[in-house]
Structures are given as C-alpha cells and as structure tokens.
Amino acid sequence: MSENELIALLKQGDRSAFDYLVTNHQVRIYNACLGVLRSQEDAEDVTQEVFVEIYRSINSFKEEAKLSTWMYRIAMTKSLDFLRGKKRKKRFAFMKPLFGEDNAPRYDPPDFVHPGVQLENKETAAQLFKAIAELPENQKVAFTLNKIEGLSYQEISEIMETTVPSVESLLFRARQNLKNLLSEYYNSNF
Amino acid sequence: MEGEKDKWIERTLNSLEGIQPAVPSTDMHGRIMQRLQAERFRIVPDKVKPATIYRAAAAILLIMALNIFTCTMFSKNVTEKKGLQSFAKEYSISGGSESLLNI
Numbered sequence: 518m519s520e521n522e523l524i525a526l527l528k529q530g531d532r533s534a535f536d537y538l539v540t541n542h543q544v545r546i547y548n549a550c551l552g553v554l555r556s557q558e559d560a561e562d563v564t565q566e567v568f569v570e571i572y573r574s575i576n577s578f579k580e581e582a583k584l585s586t587w588m589y590r591i592a593m594t595k596s597l598d599f600l601r602g603k604k605r606k607k608r609f610a611f612m613k614p615l616f617g618e619d620n621a622p623r624y625d626p627p628d629f630v631h632p633g634v635q636l637e638n639k640e641t642a643a644q645l646f647k648a649i650a651e652l653p654e655n656q657k658v659a660f661t662l663n664k665i666e667g668l669s670y671q672e673i674s675e676i677m678e679t680t681v682p683s684v685e686s687l688l689f690r691a692r693q694n695l696k697n698l699l700s701e702y703y704n705s706n707f
Numbered sequence: 708m709e710g711e712k713d714k715w716i717e718r719t720l721n722s723l724e725g726i727q728p729a730v731p732s733t734d735m736h737g738r739i740m741q742r743l744q745a746e747r748f749r750i751v752p753d754k755v756k757p758a759t760i761y762r763a764a765a766a767i768l769l770i771m772a773l774n775i776f777t778c779t780m781f782s783k784n785v786t787e788k789k790g791l792q793s794f795a796k797e798y799s800i801s802g803g804s805e806s807l808l809n810i
Contacts, residue, residue, distance in 0.1 A: 530747070532743075535740070535743055536740065539736055539739050539740060539743075540736065543731060543735060543736060543739065544728055544730065544731065545728070547729065547731040547735070548728045548729055551729055557729070557731075560731075561731055561732060561735055561738075564731065564735065564739070565735075565738060565739050565742050568739045568742070568743065569742050569743065569746055572743050572746050573746065631723075631726065631729060632729045632730070633726045633727035633728055633729045634722065634723065634726055635724075635725050635726070638722035638723075638724075638725075641715075641718055641719040641722040642719075642722040642723060644719055645719050645720065645722050645723065664723045664726075665723060665726060692720065695720060696716055696720070699715075699716045699719050699720070700712065700716060703712050703715055703716065704712075707712075707715070
C-alpha cells in the first residue's frame with residue numbers, strides 16, 4: 518500500500534487502515550515518546566494519545582510533509598505537553614505539605630534505564646538520560662530524535678519545522694550542556 | 708584526574724551507541740485500537756458560538772448592575788428615613804418623618 522493510498526483510507530476512517538498504521542508505527546512512536554518521557558508506562562499512555570490525535574486530525578493533514586514526519590511531530594508535542602503537565606502537578610504537590618494536607622514523603626522515580634541500551638552501557642546511559650531530562654525542550658527533542666531514533670538532520674529539521682543548520686546548532690548546544698551536566702555529576706560523585 | 712573525567716564524560720555521551728528499539732507491551736496495539744473504536748462513537752458536543760457567550764455575559768452584567776443599583780437606592784432610602792426619624796425624636800416633633808418632609 519502506498520503512502521497516498523494509506524492516507525486516503527485513513528481520511529475515510531477505514532478501520533483496517535488504522536490497524537495497519539498502528540501495527541507499522543507503534544514501536545517508532547513509542548520509542549520517540551520513551552526517549553523524552555523516560556518512563557515506559559507514560560510512553561505507552563502518550564503513544565495511545567498520539568494515535569487518537571492522528572485519528573481526530575487526519576482530515577486536517579495537508580500532506581506537505583511525510584506521514585511519519587507528521588506523526589513524529591504529534592508524538593513530540595504530546596510528550597512535551599505531558600512533561601509540562603507532570604511538572605505542574607509536581608509544583609502543586611510541593612505546595613500541599615505547606616498547607617498540612619499531605620505529609621507523605623515526595624516520590625521521585627528511580628533512574629531510568631532504557632531497555633534497548635547495551636548491557637555494558639546501562640550505568641552510564643542512566644546518567645546520560647538524567648542529564649538529557651535537564652536540557653531545554655528543543656535540544657531534548659533534537660538529541661532524542663538523533664541519538665535514540667537515529668534520524669538524520671534533514672528528518673529532524675522537518676519534524677521540528679526548522680532548518681538543518683538550526684538542528685546542527687541545537688545538537689551542538691545539547692552536547693555542550695550535557696558535558697557540563699555530566700561534569701558536575703562527576704565532580705560530586707567520584 | 709581530569710583525563711579520567713573527560714574519558715568518563717565521553718563514554719557516557721556515547722553510551723547510546725548501538726541502542727535497540729524498546730518493545731512496548733504486547734497489549735498496546737489492542738488498547739490503541741480500543742481507544743480508536745471508542746473515539747468513533749464519541750459524541751462531540753456542539754461548539755458554543757462566541758456570540759452566545761457574549762450575550763450571556765452581557766445579561767449577567769445587566770442583572771448584576773440592576774441589583775447593585777436597587778441595593779444602593781434601598782440603603783440610601785433607609786438611611787435618609789432613619790436620619791429624619793432620629794431628628795424628630797430628638798426635638799420631640801410629632802407626626803413622624805413623613806410630616807417633616809412636607810415642611
């Protein structure tokens with residue numbers, strides 16, 4: 518099935534076309550979300566949201582970009598929205614003990630270890646993921662799409678709706694920031 | 708010391724090399740399809756037109772303004788009456804405030 522045929526069927530609301538889309542893209546979308554969210558559970562929830570959003574807005578897809586590019590764009594937007602929502606909740610949870618509503622200790626998730634990382638790199642990768650979480654949003658997205666999804670600068674520029682030199686610059690700054698964060702971590706832990 | 712640190716940073720930055728895609732849980736496909744099925748039968752409420760919202764807001768404002776106006780007028784009336792009554796009482800003028808108003 519060509520991409521144009523698939524899009525036409527999706528726009529008609531064809532169930533088997535959506536089945537095909539989910540079967541062929543769920544792993545990619547899930548992994549893109551996982552790179553940003555650092556939680557398998559959250560990544561699965563957001564992946565579901567991504568496909569629901571695709572279903573709702575497929576008729577407004579203008580086909581100026583590839584379907585996969587558009588899907589990645591939705592995945593990154595949804596993931597960042599989810600993270601923002603989580604941060605808001607965390608801020609609110611911090612306020613609660615001040616008002617004496619909840620004295621339970623705050624729960625911080627353990628270090629995230631990506632299941633696809635090679636065994637010998639698991640420890641260092643956990644530190645890297647912690648540092649990635651501290652990056653500004655656009656650097657985080659560019660780094661995740663490049664290093665985890667293995668996308669080219671051209672593909673990332675299309676997803677982020679920017680130019681290739683901008684992506685290069687984002688990745689350069691992301692690497693510099695990661696170096697600084699890891700350096701701080703090394704100084705206080707080794 | 709610095710050399711070791713730089714080596715560790717470099718090793719950490721390269722720790723994603725050869726990363727394999729993570730596999731989602733086996734039931735994710737089914738859950739997504741269920742959500743899409745539910746979406747198909749979702750009843751989307753009609754969007755409220757902005758003009759309707761403006762009309763409702765204007766009506767609420769009008770009611771509030773009328774209430775404030777009535778309350779102000781009522782309290783002014785009461786204060787005036789009370790003032791005249793106490794004046795009449797102090798100077799032992801009979802006939803109440805109504806007759807005073809006719810002086």
